[in-house]
Amino acid sequence: TLSEIIAQARGGHHFKLARGTADILDLIKEIGDAAAHSRTYITSQKDIDDVKIKFRRMVAELAHLAELSRP
Numbered sequence: 001t002l003s004e005i006i007a008q009a010r011g012g013h014h015f016k017l018a019r020g021t022a023d024i025l026d027l028i029k030e031i032g033d034a035a036a037h038s039r040t041y042i043t044s045q046k047d048i049d050d051v052k053i054k055f056r057r058m059v060a061e062l063a064h065l066a067e068l069s070r071p
Contacts, residue, residue, distance in 0.1 A: 002029050002032075003029070006022065006025045006026060006029060009021075009022060009025060010022045015065050015068075015069070017061065017065075018061055021057075021058055021061055024051075024054045024055070024057065024058040025058065027051060027054065028051065028054075028055060028058070031043065031047060031048075031051060
């Protein structure tokens with residue numbers, strides 16, 4: 001599950017995330033969970049706009065880590 005992946009990433013055993021990246025992962029998961037599982041909450045464009053810069057930063061870091069791990 002995504003919770004397990006985030007826990008592994010926070011653990012720092014396989015790679016070290018930059019400061020704040022794990023918090024961004026948690027935030028993205030929270031928004032996704034609310035959008036997918038809440039009966040009353042509807043995700044708005046503003047919700048997405050509020051996190052898109054953090055999301056872009058997180059994706060760039062994960063892409064960089066993936067590139068470093070290639071043989």
